[in-house]
Amino acid sequence: MLGQLGGEPSVAQTLLVRRAARALWLLDELDFKLAEGDSWTDCDSRVMGGLNNNVRLLLRELGIKAAQPKKPSLAEYLQQRAGK
Numbered sequence: 001m002l003g004q005l006g007g008e009p010s011v012a013q014t015l016l017v018r019r020a021a022r023a024l025w026l027l028d029e030l031d032f033k034l035a036e037g038d039s040w041t042d043c044d045s046r047v048m049g050g051l052n053n054n055v056r057l058l059l060r061e062l063g064i065k066a067a068q069p070k071k072p073s074l075a076e077y078l079q080q081r082a083g084k
Contacts, residue, residue, distance in 0.1 A: 020059065024055060
């Protein structure tokens with residue numbers, strides 16, 4: 001994630017990245033709990049929602065944006081149009 005920031009990250013950026021990494025790790029643990037069929041509680045659901053929102057806000061604060069969808073080449077576009 002640090003590579004996407006460009007250049008040498010500031011102390012604040014490093015702290016935000018560490019916080020995001022920790023939140024993502026906790027989300028992985030909750031995903032594992034859900035996949036294993038362990039008893040899923042309302043608290044787990046609220047924590048997962050809060051962590052997801054936390055990661056979203058941290059990434060936004062860091063300036064990391066979603067990748068733009070790949071536009072088809074002219075040949076791909078014409079092939080798609082011909083298939084309709």
